[in-house]
Amino acid sequence: MSKSAAAIERARAEGRTALIGYLPAGFPDVQTTIDAAVALAENGVDLIEIGIPYSDPVMDGAVIQQATVEALQNGFTVRQIFDVVEGITRRTDAAVLVMTYWNPVMRMGVREFAGRLAAAGGAGLITPDLVPDEAAEWMAVSEEFGLDRVFLVAPSSSPERMQSTVDSTRGFVYAVSIMGITGARSSVSSAAREVVAAAHQAGAERACVGLGVSTAEHVREIGAYADGVIVGTALVAALRDGGVPSVAALAKDLSTGTGKG
Amino acid sequence: MTETPQPQAATDGAAEAFLAGGSLRHAQGPYFGAYGGRWMPESLIAALDELEDTFDKAKADPDFLAQVAELNRSYSGRPSLLTEAHRFAEHAGGVRVFLKREDLNHTGSHKINNVLGQALLAKRMGKTRVIAETGAGQHGVASATAAALLGLECVVYMGAEDCRRQALNVARMQLLGAEVIPVTNGSQTLKDAINDALRDWVANVQTTHYLLGTAAGAHPFPAMVRYFHEVIGEEAREQILDLAGRLPDAVCACIGGGSNAIGIFHGFLDDREVALYGFEAGGDGVDTGRHAATITLGRPGVLHGARSYLMQDDDGQTVESHSISAGLDYPGVGPEHAFLADIGRASYEPITDAEAMEAFRLLCRTEGIIPAIESAHALAGTLKVGQRLAAEGGDPREKIIIVNLSGRGDKDVATAAEWFDLLPEDSAEAEIGAEGEQL
Numbered sequence: 001m002s003k004s005a006a007a008i009e010r011a012r013a014e015g016r017t018a019l020i021g022y023l024p025a026g027f028p029d030v031q032t033t034i035d036a037a038v039a040l041a042e043n044g045v046d047l048i049e050i051g052i053p054y055s056d057p058v059m060d061g062a063v064i065q066q067a068t069v070e071a072l073q074n075g076f077t078v079r080q081i082f083d084v085v086e087g088i089t090r091r092t093d094a095a096v097l098v099m100t101y102w103n104p105v106m107r108m109g110v111r112e113f114a115g116r117l118a119a120a121g122g123a124g125l126i127t128p129d130l131v132p133d134e135a136a137e138w139m140a141v142s143e144e145f146g147l148d149r150v151f152l153v154a155p156s157s158s159p160e161r162m163q164s165t166v167d168s169t170r171g172f173v174y175a176v177s178i179m180g181i182t183g184a185r186s187s188v189s190s191a192a193r194e195v196v197a198a199a200h201q202a203g204a205e206r207a208c209v210g211l212g213v214s215t216a217e218h219v220r221e222i223g224a225y226a227d228g229v230i231v232g233t234a235l236v237a238a239l240r241d242g243g244v245p246s247v248a249a250l251a252k253d254l255s256t257g258t259g260k261g
Numbered sequence: 262m263t264e265t266p267q268p269q270a271a272t273d274g275a276a277e278a279f280l281a282g283g284s285l286r287h288a289q290g291p292y293f294g295a296y297g298g299r300w301m302p303e304s305l306i307a308a309l310d311e312l313e314d315t316f317d318k319a320k321a322d323p324d325f326l327a328q329v330a331e332l333n334r335s336y337s338g339r340p341s342l343l344t345e346a347h348r349f350a351e352h353a354g355g356v357r358v359f360l361k362r363e364d365l366n367h368t369g370s371h372k373i374n375n376v377l378g379q380a381l382l383a384k385r386m387g388k389t390r391v392i393a394e395t396g397a398g399q400h401g402v403a404s405a406t407a408a409a410l411l412g413l414e415c416v417v418y419m420g421a422e423d424c425r426r427q428a429l430n431v432a433r434m435q436l437l438g439a440e441v442i443p444v445t446n447g448s449q450t451l452k453d454a455i456n457d458a459l460r461d462w463v464a465n466v467q468t469t470h471y472l473l474g475t476a477a478g479a480h481p482f483p484a485m486v487r488y489f490h491e492v493i494g495e496e497a498r499e500q501i502l503d504l505a506g507r508l509p510d511a512v513c514a515c516i517g518g519g520s521n522a523i524g525i526f527h528g529f530l531d532d533r534e535v536a537l538y539g540f541e542a543g544g545d546g547v548d549t550g551r552h553a554a555t556i557t558l559g560r561p562g563v564l565h566g567a568r569s570y571l572m573q574d575d576d577g578q579t580v581e582s583h584s585i586s587a588g589l590d591y592p593g594v595g596p597e598h599a600f601l602a603d604i605g606r607a608s609y610e611p612i613t614d615a616e617a618m619e620a621f622r623l624l625c626r627t628e629g630i631i632p633a634i635e636s637a638h639a640l641a642g643t644l645k646v647g648q649r650l651a652a653e654g655g656d657p658r659e660k661i662i663i664v665n666l667s668g669r670g671d672k673d674v675a676t677a678a679e680w681f682d683l684l685p686e687d688s689a690e691a692e693i694g695a696e697g698e699q700l
Contacts, residue, residue, distance in 0.1 A: 055578040055579040056452060056456050056564060056565070056579055058456050058459045059302050059304075059460075065446055077576055103571070103573065103579075104576055104577035104578070106562055106563060106577060107560075107562060107573060107576065108577070129301060129302055129563075131299065131303055131306060133299060134298050134300055152304070153303060154302075154303045154304040154307075155304075156303075156305075156306070156308070157307065158310075176303070176304055179304055179464055181460050181464065
């Protein structure tokens with residue numbers, strides 16, 4: 001079974017909204033990424049999303065851009081993503097997904113990348129600039145290795161595209177809450193509710209909301225209609241400003257919003 | 262860098278069709294052989310669909326075609342001239358050389374063809390705002406011009422470093438009513454300006470059209486930008502038949518993203534006896550690592566929405582390009598060029614900064630025309646192709662080359678003056694030039 005689906009269903013069985021936390025690999029270094037991810041898992045995060053720093057991150061806002069630029073300046077290489085994933089999966093039971101722009105995967109070779117990710121214990125990929133239309137090779141390879149394919153759906157997705165994306169997805173659908181890029185926002189757009197409803201209507205068993213989510217209150221609000229909540233920028237800023245202890249504290253606080261009771 | 266085998270990519274069968282004798286003209290995308298496509302965030306797919314639909318309908322609408330033709334005639338000044346360069350040609354093996362004078366268009370380059378077309382499409386979509394990226398500022402100035410003419414709000418993203426070096430082009434855009442936003446992300450160059458324009462587009466797609474400046478990016482941009490530049494090749498073909506009574510042996514153009522080249526190539530794509538040459542920016546030399554010779558040395562990958570050749574490292578990270586010509590300083594190339602290179606219909610070669618600047622000076626002194634440094638790459642290539650054609654034997658005067666003079670060089674005077682050491686040491690201009698700035 002899909003590792004991400006299992007993690008979300010486990011949270012559901014416990015009466016909680018699944019909490020998904022993002023950190024970029026190699027920021028500020030590989031060991032800190034692993035330690036911070038383990039801290040997430042120990043403080044209520046169900047799925048961990050590790051981003052591969054990339055030279056041209058068009059879906060990312062300033063905080064994540066700065067973190068990934070620093071990771072690259074510190075010498076992060078794509079092959080280290082497998083060390084990060086393995087380092088996390090060895091120490092926790094949390095599902096670990098890799099978030100990556102597509103060119104680094106294509107450069108390594110989709111099949112080689114997938115094989116190494118599976119061997120490291122990874123759950124699958126979140127692909128912000130790969131739509132199912134261009135994903136024929138990834139669809140085949142992910143089936144072969146039992147990896148999850150998390151595609152994005154947006155407020156602008158037509159009903160036809162919503163359907164085809166949901167049909168192509170394995171694990172969960174990533175519902176973009178707003179027309180925009182990553183970054184903490186004071187409130188979460190009401191569009192998120194409609195995107196999740198459309199995804200469910202198209203048959204998605206699991207739809208998780210990301211972009212702009214930064215507080216326990218956001219988590220609670222989204223948990224009322226979504227299966228999971230994705231927090232990125234706020235965690236990256238916490239790591240930047242206060243290291244692993246701050247990440248742990250924020251995760252713990254965010255997790256107070258996951259109870260559905 | 263090591264070569265890794267590339268997996269078999271999706272292909273539209275165009276290569277097979279070409280080998281069987283089929284036409285290459287009017288390729289509609291989304292794929293050009295194994296290149297092109299839409300490697301884009303889902304959030305933007307609806308906007309790309311809307312644009313494709315609007316473009317398809319506009320092409321079939323006589324009113325739209327009449328609007329474009331009228332703006333080309335009465336605003337841009339088309340058709341542009343085809344000028345025989347007699348004295349320059351003496352240095353090209355003595356073959357006949359004709360210049361396609363895109364430098365004479367309003368705003369001084371071929372860029373106006375595309376911006377007028379796209380700005381009209383923006384109006385048809387009911388969008389009130391256009392955004393654009395620019396390197397040296399030429400596409401930004403052209404976009405600001407079209408926006409002013411058609412009453413659209415215009416925002417131009419430009420690398421912070423480029424803003425500093427091109428302060429006068431920033432002022433030009435501002436005079437034309439555009440807002441210029443300096444980009445401080447990443448390498449602060451053209452590719453980062455495109456990244457920030459895409460981020461703006463995602464957030465403002467309801468009101469905003471992204472007026473991409475070259476024949477690259479996600480479908481329908483490569484086919485659409487080419488469509489608006491096809492007029493260059495159509496005119497050139499008709500003009501050479503009129504002036505020389507026959508087709509040329511070769512057509513030469515410079516390649517950054519490749520919009521002027523694809524525009525002039527298109528007129529001759531199915532004339533298989535006409536050799537097509539694209540000249541990339543070789544910078545300090547392709548063995549120095551400081552260049553923008555994407556097809557010569559790049560490898561297939563995806564950047565800014567299309568699969569094409571790309572300057573990238575072994576990790577798939579985009580590598581910074583280098584060229585004396587800001588307009589060619591881009592680490593990607595349009596997907597149709599990648600396809601034409603693979604099937605052998607067009608040849609792509611690097612031209613170094615030094616070769617380009619020699620050709621720049623030669624055209625100034627032999628023809629009284631100051632070319633854009635971008636176009637000087639095509640001129641340097643023309644010198645080589647001419648000498649090769651002459652070496653084939655026979656009367657060189659029977660051989661003909663058309664070179665696309667894609668832009669004028671007024672913007673490049675400071676760079677050239679610095680290159681040729683023409684500025685008095687204590688002049689303000691020398692100080693500016695020494696910092697790599699342009700006047």
